[in-house]
Amino acid sequence: MSASMLRSLRTTSAVCVVLGVTASAAFSQAGDDEVSKGHVLAVRICSICHLAAPDQATKPLLNPPGPSFESIAQRPGLTADALEKFITTAHRGLDNPKGMPNPDLAPYQVKQAAAYIMSLRK
């Protein structure tokens, strides 16, 4: 094996160690994975109507937009259960013409979205 190959192998394993440490830190807290998946989901699906995340690439198309997720997260007494209930029962219709259309998420996505919104609580 050449010296340069050895060097690059050493660098690779150092990078692996660093990545391994970061990954285990990221998953050490229960629910972090749900939160980060919920973040991705919110930016993809909810951001056309809400300011779903401070880092979303474009502003909501809905004008005026729905409440920002950050502001929803600060509501006193908010729980993940209440969020999940809203997300699964949201509907727009003659009885609720300005309501939120049901996003039709799978149950695991509802949990991820609620976990993400709860994580924005300060």
Ligand code: HEC
């Ligand atoms: C087509 C537009 C639209 C999309 C897409 C959308 N929302 Fe909404 N959302 C609204 C509007 C409008 C409101 C405010 C009216 C209402 O409360 O029904 C709202 C309100 C909410 C509320 C606050 C309810 C309350 O108690 O006041 C939550 C939580 C919420 N949305 C979550 C989500 C999540 C999570 C997604 C993505 C999975 C999403 N929304 C996608 C339009 C949308």
